[in-house]
Amino acid sequence: MFAVHAPDGTRTGTGPVTLAVLRVAIGSVFLWAFADKAFGLGYATRPGNAWFSGGSPTKGFLSGVDVGPFQSVFRAIAGTWWADALFMTGLFAIGVALVLGAGLRIAATGGAVMMALMWAAEWPPALHTSGGEATMSTNPLIDYHVVYALVLVALAATPPVWSVARWWNGLPVVKANPWLR
Structure with a gap:
């Protein structure tokens, strides 16, 4: 069994170590998304579409929203400078906070809001798109x-x-x- 010291100096076992690995892994997911969208590493974002090359990290996803009650709102903000800046700042800040293990309250709040907005953009409860095609949603609530x-x-x-x-x-x-913890 692993034994490490928690921030308060107490010894702890495998549960907290597992959560630390999970925290760094989830943080890495956010940081990778930032890096790929910022620099166009060729995975989800081609180099020519990178944010630092003048591309928009929100335009492709949000302009294609065709389900749910908020589709017109998401399409309207697709590619706006402020949506791009908020999204990229959020990806980077949440990723850094998680990897370092500092500022987790604000990172969790910002990350949960980001995830809720992305959930609303994909709108899993929908069976069909606005064009009548099946959405292929696998669960109407939990994704x-x-x-x-x-x-x-x-x-x-x-x-x-x-x-x-x-x-x-x-x-x-x-x-x-204390909200910065």
Whole structure:
């Protein structure tokens, strides 16, 4: 069994270590999405469509939304500078917070909001698109966006190990603003 020290100095077992690995893995998912969309690494984003090459990380996904009650809203914000900036800032900040294990409350809140918006854009309850085609939704309520949001909340509610949390929580600005933990 693994034994590590938690931020408060107590010894802990495999559960917290497993959560630390999960936290870094989920953080890496957010950071990879940021890197691919920012630099066009050729996976989900071609180099010519990279954000740093003038492309839009929201245009392709949001302009193709054709289900749910918010489709016109999502299509309207597709490719706007502020939607791109918020999305990319969120991906980067959430990823860094998770990998470092600091600022998990705000990262979980921002990540859960991002996942809720992405869930609403895909609208899993829909059986058919606005064009009448089957959506192929596998579950009308719980999909990977909901699971990611729940994981983020669980990680924020658990004292992190393998993190910079002790240093982060000791900063005067964080002490004065506990919501930054």
